[in-house]
Amino acid sequence: xxxxxxxxxxxxxxxxxxxxxxxxxxxxxxxxxxxxxxxxxxxxxxxxxxxxxxxxxxxxxxxxxxxxxxxxxxxxxxxxxxxxxxxxxxxxxxxxxxxxxxxxxxxxxxxxxxxxxxxxxxxxxxxxxxxxxxxxxxxxxxxxxxxxxxxxxxxxxxxxxxxxxxxxxxxxxxxxxxxxxxxxxxxxxxxxxxxxxxxxxxxxxxxxxxxxxxxxxxxxxxxxxxxxxxxxxxxxxxxxxxxxxxxxxxxxxxxxxxxxxxxxxxxxxxxxxxxxxxxxxxxxxxxxxxxxxxxxxxxxxxxxxxxxxxxxxxxxxxxxxxxxxxxxxxxxxxxxxxxxxxxxxxxxxxxxxxxxxxxxxxxxxxxxxxxxxxxxxxxxxxxxxxxxxxxxxxxxxxxxxxxxxxxxxxxxxxxxxxxxxxxxxxxxxxxxxxxxxxxxxxxxxxxxxxxxxxxxxxxxxxxxxxxxxxxxxxxxxxxxxxxx
Amino acid sequence: xxxxxxxxxxxxxxxxxxxxxxxxxxxxxxxxxxxxxxxxxxxxxxxxxxxxxxxxxxxxxxxxxxxxxxxxxxxxxxxxxxxxxxxxxxxxxxx
Numbered sequence: 001x002x003x004x005x006x007x008x009x010x011x012x013x014x015x016x017x018x019x020x021x022x023x024x025x026x027x028x029x030x031x032x033x034x035x036x037x038x039x040x041x042x043x044x045x046x047x048x049x050x051x052x053x054x055x056x057x058x059x060x061x062x063x064x065x066x067x068x069x070x071x072x073x074x075x076x077x078x079x080x081x082x083x084x085x086x087x088x089x090x091x092x093x094x095x096x097x098x099x100x101x102x103x104x105x106x107x108x109x110x111x112x113x114x115x116x117x118x119x120x121x122x123x124x125x126x127x128x129x130x131x132x133x134x135x136x137x138x139x140x141x142x143x144x145x146x147x148x149x150x151x152x153x154x155x156x157x158x159x160x161x162x163x164x165x166x167x168x169x170x171x172x173x174x175x176x177x178x179x180x181x182x183x184x185x186x187x188x189x190x191x192x193x194x195x196x197x198x199x200x201x202x203x204x205x206x207x208x209x210x211x212x213x214x215x216x217x218x219x220x221x222x223x224x225x226x227x228x229x230x231x232x233x234x235x236x237x238x239x240x241x242x243x244x245x246x247x248x249x250x251x252x253x254x255x256x257x258x259x260x261x262x263x264x265x266x267x268x269x270x271x272x273x274x275x276x277x278x279x280x281x282x283x284x285x286x287x288x289x290x291x292x293x294x295x296x297x298x299x300x301x302x303x304x305x306x307x308x309x310x311x312x313x314x315x316x317x318x319x320x321x322x323x324x325x326x327x328x329x330x331x332x333x334x335x336x337x338x339x340x341x342x343x344x345x346x347x348x349x350x351x352x353x354x355x356x357x358x359x360x361x362x363x364x365x366x367x368x369x370x371x372x373x374x375x376x377x378x379x380x381x382x383x384x385x386x387x388x389x390x391x392x393x394x395x396x397x398x399x400x401x402x403x404x405x406x407x408x409x410x411x412x413x414x415x416x417x418x419x420x421x422x423x424x425x426x427x428x429x430x431x432x433x434x435x436x437x438x439x440x441x442x443x444x445x446x447x448x449x450x451x452x453x454x455x456x457x458x459x460x461x462x463x464x465x466x467x468x469x470x471x472x473x474x475x476x477x478x479x480x481x482x483x484x
Numbered sequence: 485x486x487x488x489x490x491x492x493x494x495x496x497x498x499x500x501x502x503x504x505x506x507x508x509x510x511x512x513x514x515x516x517x518x519x520x521x522x523x524x525x526x527x528x529x530x531x532x533x534x535x536x537x538x539x540x541x542x543x544x545x546x547x548x549x550x551x552x553x554x555x556x557x558x559x560x561x562x563x564x565x566x567x568x569x570x571x572x573x574x575x576x577x578x579x
Contacts, residue, residue: 304525
């Protein structure tokens with residue numbers, strides 16, 4: 001059962017080959033048996049899942065149901081779920097039970113998906129290794145001494161280990177794509193505004209975007225179709241029709257113009273990653289794509305600009321955790337200031353505190369122009385690079401991450417080295433562009449991901465390219481040893 | 485930009501985040517390294533460049549000035565750390 005993709009499960013459910021309860025039980029059993037090795041779930045909602053599965057079977061029996069009826073999914077624990085703890089992997093929200101569902105949760109449920117639980121992540125989505133979680137690190141199913149990437153590391157590990165066929169993630173600087181690459185699955189960060197942020201706990205509001213993670217581009221397309229669309233409750237949601245992503249998959253690649261930014265193949269890129277990505281580019285060529293080198297000259301400034309914009313917005317967003325309305329509150333506060341200081345000092349982990357302090361500093365009196373305003377100007381230069389590139393090419397391809405999965409603890413005490421894990425992914429967030437990572441092989445036995453970046457709202461084109469690549473290759477079918 | 489212990493204490497107070505005294509040197513070192521990374525931006529000539537605040541440069545949407553929220557006070561207060569008679573309790577502010 002667990003080897004089936006979402007598309008295959010949905011088909012089998014509609015054809016009556018198996019029931020939603022059988023599917024749900026099979027995946028719950030796998031989580032029970034195998035997640036002790038990975039720690040990819042924070043909360044498993046078995047009873048609720050079986051209830052939803054029974055309702056799905058009832059709908060299927062009556063001949064109704066949507067494209068995902070009876071298909072199990074897991075949500076990153078950053079999406080609010082009514083009546084189920086939403087922790088954001090922080091001590092601050094360890095006891096927080098959201099009083100409402102996020103739009104993404106609501107939409108996937110309306111499409112018939114069955115929620116199996118909430119997945120582990122870096123605390124408040126701040127991290128690239130899933131080691132900053134209050135609930136302990138997630139392990140990479142390809143090598144449990146290594147990180148799964150982050151921040152959506154629980155979702156990526158769970159999907160790669162076949163504990164769930166699809167999951168949600170969020171991506172502020174690479175948090176869907178980098179773990180997808182390191183775990184050997186397919187993950188998409190949609191265009192800013194494509195998927196509602198309502199009920200998705202805010203990190204950096206001008207960058208955050210939720211998106212789907214699954215093993216195949218076809219499955220990602222099915223999930224995105226259910227997640228995307230206008231939501232009046234999110235003031236940055238874009239009112240634009242959602243295309244039929246599944247229908248776009250079949251388009252041949254003949255004539256597709258693919259750009260390889262020379263800045264994405266320079267110093268710091270591991271040889272094995274480069275070789276796998278270059279081999280994948282040759283597959284696209286053999287499918288009829290025209291490949292040319294391009295330049296995104298502002299690339300080296302993306303990480304610096306991001307580490308102004310993201311912490312500044314985070315320091316403002318996380319001001320809401322004050323120990324008064326919900327979440328953690330320190331014991332016996334002396335006065336109001338002590339309540340704020342200790343609640344936040346004890347409730348947040350080290351990386352979150354670092355980012356709040358950086359953001360507070362850069363926004364403090366006298367520094368705004370030198371940091372935030374400067375970063376916003378650099379942000380335009382980065383966006384302009386892409387605007388020029390997309391006059392020449394249809395998609396941009398390159399490595400998702402400069403290395404394969406690194407060892408647990410290796411970068412934990414060195415925030416700047418950790419930040420450079422996202423050197424190829426951050427620019428797409430700053431420019432609001434859709435970008436996808438797909439598995440394109442292995443280096444030293446660990447998965448390598450290739451990133452595809454597209455024009456605003458051209459998720460369909462990215463999924464189409466990834467699907468055509470997956471028709472020609474088998475990398476997306478590889479299962480981690482011990483999790484087959 | 486290199487930050488010293490006093491600056492870290494001041495920023496932590498501005499952010500209302502208590503940092504243990506023994507952790508201050510680590511924060512000073514890491515924050516300084518992050519600011520060094522960030523300052524690579526200064527290499528870019530941004531003379532005359534308009535700041536980009538929204539990646540799609542779309543204006544905020546307007547909506548009719550109507551009440552759309554329902555009253556969910558009880559539900560929201562049920563998850564608060566300390567509530568009494570419908571009020572959120574904090575330490576005494578005015579003596």
